[in-house]
Amino acid sequence: MCGIIGILGDHQAAPIMVDALKRLEYRGYDSAGIATVEDGRLDRRRAVGKLVNLADLLVHEPLAGLAGIGHTRWATHGGPSVANAHPHRAGRVAVVHNGIIENFRELRDELGGDWESQTDTETVARLCERYLDEGMPHRDAAFATIDRLEGAYALCFLFDGEPDLLICARAGSPLAIGHGDGEMFVGSDAIALGPLTDRLTYLEEGDRAVVTRAGVEIWDIHGNRSNREIRRVPVDRQRIEKAGHRHYMAKEIHEQPQTLKDVLDLYLDGDRVVPPDGYDFAATDRIQMVACGTANIACSVAKYWFEGLARLPVEVDIASEYRYREGPIGADTTALFVSQSGETADTLAALRYATPRARAILSVVNVTESSIARESSVVFPIRAGVEVGVASTKAFTNQLAALLCLAILAARQRGEIDAAREAELVTGLRRLPALVSQALAIEARCEALAVKLAEATDILFLGRGPMFPLAHEGALKLKEISYIHAEAYASGELKHGPIALVDRTLPVVVFAPMDPLFDKTVSNMQEVMAREGQVLLVSDAAGLEAASDGVWETLMLPEVEPVFAPILYAVPAQLLAYHVAVAKGTDVDQPRNLAKSVTVE
Numbered sequence: 372m373c374g375i376i377g378i379l380g381d382h383q384a385a386p387i388m389v390d391a392l393k394r395l396e397y398r399g400y401d402s403a404g405i406a407t408v409e410d411g412r413l414d415r416r417r418a419v420g421k422l423v424n425l426a427d428l429l430v431h432e433p434l435a436g437l438a439g440i441g442h443t444r445w446a447t448h449g450g451p452s453v454a455n456a457h458p459h460r461a462g463r464v465a466v467v468h469n470g471i472i473e474n475f476r477e478l479r480d481e482l483g484g485d486w487e488s489q490t491d492t493e494t495v496a497r498l499c500e501r502y503l504d505e506g507m508p509h510r511d512a513a514f515a516t517i518d519r520l521e522g523a524y525a526l527c528f529l530f531d532g533e534p535d536l537l538i539c540a541r542a543g544s545p546l547a548i549g550h551g552d553g554e555m556f557v558g559s560d561a562i563a564l565g566p567l568t569d570r571l572t573y574l575e576e577g578d579r580a581v582v583t584r585a586g587v588e589i590w591d592i593h594g595n596r597s598n599r600e601i602r603r604v605p606v607d608r609q610r611i612e613k614a615g616h617r618h619y620m621a622k623e624i625h626e627q628p629q630t631l632k633d634v635l636d637l638y639l640d641g642d643r644v645v646p647p648d649g650y651d652f653a654a655t656d657r658i659q660m661v662a663c664g665t666a667n668i669a670c671s672v673a674k675y676w677f678e679g680l681a682r683l684p685v686e687v688d689i690a691s692e693y694r695y696r697e698g699p700i701g702a703d704t705t706a707l708f709v710s711q712s713g714e715t716a717d718t719l720a721a722l723r724y725a726t727p728r729a730r731a732i733l734s735v736v737n738v739t740e741s742s743i744a745r746e747s748s749v750v751f752p753i754r755a756g757v758e759v760g761v762a763s764t765k766a767f768t769n770q771l772a773a774l775l776c777l778a779i780l781a782a783r784q785r786g787e788i789d790a791a792r793e794a795e796l797v798t799g800l801r802r803l804p805a806l807v808s809q810a811l812a813i814e815a816r817c818e819a820l821a822v823k824l825a826e827a828t829d830i831l832f833l834g835r836g837p838m839f840p841l842a843h844e845g846a847l848k849l850k851e852i853s854y855i856h857a858e859a860y861a862s863g864e865l866k867h868g869p870i871a872l873v874d875r876t877l878p879v880v881v882f883a884p885m886d887p888l889f890d891k892t893v894s895n896m897q898e899v900m901a902r903e904g905q906v907l908l909v910s911d912a913a914g915l916e917a918a919s920d921g922v923w924e925t926l927m928l929p930e931v932e933p934v935f936a937p938i939l940y941a942v943p944a945q946l947l948a949y950h951v952a953v954a955k956g957t958d959v960d961q962p963r964n965l966a967k968s969v970t971v972e
């Protein structure tokens with residue numbers, strides 16, 4: 372979603388801000404802008420579309436100044452247009468904003484007059500300007516403005532005549548202050564600030580900050596001055612380059628053997644699972660898992676593992692539904708939240724609902740400095756490194772690996788497996804990076820099949836057991852980056868309705884490893900073929916040997932014990948979507964309408 376950069380520097384701010392905004396592109400955006408203060412004078416430039424349009428504008432209409440704020444906007448209130456792009460300005464005030472001001476209509480009515488944009492953010496600038504008009508000093512005017520806001524925001528104010536002042540606030544959307552040498556920075560995440568500084572202070576919920584080149588002063592939610600820790604957060608530059616790949620998504624798919632090894636190194640010790648933090652799954656009688664999108668699909672796979680291996684009941688909910696359902700949570704229920712970014716607004720809200728009710732709040736996150744991590748009692752990192760592609764790939768397989776380790780731990784703690792079985796499972800886990808490497812060898816076949824699949828208007832994905840959530844992952848990946856309509860069904864459910872869709876124009880991708888459900892899945896696949904559906908069977912050598920007669924095409928994966936299959940079968944789900952998107956020429960890393968981290972509900 373939207374990205375923020377703020378600079379009080381000793382170099383020209385505009386090029387540094389454009390560079391920082393480029394690093395924020397991965398979050399998804401449809402317009403961008405910057406404002407600077409030069410000789411005390413506030414000015415701004417804004418452009419619709421990709422950052423290159425803003426950069427072009429700056430060539431023709433440069434902006435000087437050592438202090439500035441910048442923003443990439445993902446449209447919520449009002450479509451993508453120059454007028455709606457940030458920074459928003461009213462008189463002496465410019466402001467950039469992530470989040471949604473829920474009471475903006477009320478504030479607009481109160482302020483009256485003409486409005487330049489349709490955004491909620493313009494009201495923030497207008498309100499602050501009014502307080503300045505009333506004679507308030509800058510800090511008081513900004514704080515009085517913030518007092519009036521309802522909703523979610525990360526805000527950064529810049530003022531005419533004030534080249535050494537930024538005022539920031541955080542409520543519901545993350546914001547970090549970067550400490551340089553005689554320079555100070557503000558960023559919506561560590562990636563924005565990566566090359567500028569690795570010394571960061573994360574604002575806490577409700578914090579307000581006054582930033583000058585001399586440092587930062589922070590007030591907490593109760594108005595008390597507080598000293599927040601400065602942490603070293605190194606951002607690995609290597610991991611945010613494309614490393615020779617055409618897209619970040621391709622790079623991230625190919626990183627999986629390494630990222631899986633990284634997470635397994637963290638969770639395995641000898642023959643045992645020893646996670647970085649402890650939790651006693653024997654003391655809980657149920658797990659409530661909550662997440663969105665691909666992270667939710669990881670939970671659905673994990674349900675099979677926790678219930679199958681550890682005999683521990685699991686409920687899985689979509690965060691946007693769960694947060695308003697007000698479902699009962701027993702005091703013995705463990706709540707577990709999965710999120711790559713750790714900032715997804717719905718997941719965070721669900722976590723806050725569960726916090727006073729559940730036995731404990733566990734999270735499985737990639738960004739360990741995130742809000743979800745900071746508000747959890749136990750954090751399980753997934754160590755996937757920075758994931759830039761909007762379509763989640765390596766974070767998904769690392770979420771799965773971490774969740775499988777936790778399920779094995781739970782099985783041991785609950786006496787459902789003995790040491791020998793645990794050692795066997797750990798050996799299987801250690802083989803996974805090499806198997807995923809082998810699985811990546813299907814890429815050329817996926818690329819060839821993609822040419823045909825790219826012509827389809829609808830594609831169906833089928834699977835049974837843990838392959839059913841994998842079918843969902845295949846359909847989600849394909850939809851989000853190729854814009855082809857795709858649906859996932861449990862193979863056995865097909866005959867209860869969706870089989871009516873099947874004809875010779877419908878490609879049907881079937882995930883069917885040789886597992887105890889294989890024959891059942893193949894029977895459902897035959898039902899599809901009997902109606903001329905074009906089946907792409909994804910299986911192992913034994914599965915293809917047994918069932919490839921009459922299918923349209925096949926993809927062969929290495930053989931693996933069924934419990935590990937979901938991690939391996941993620942690879943064809945990702946590669947098929949990726950190559951179909953490339954064949955269709957879509958914007959793979961920043962697909963239309965999508966944002967990497969969804970910080971609004």
Ligand code: M6R
Nearest residue numbers: 664665666710711712715762763
């Ligand atoms: O950062 P999170 O894991 O909380 O994000 C959840 C979803 O927004 C995310 O997985 C989304 O579905 C991906 N674009 C899927 O590829």
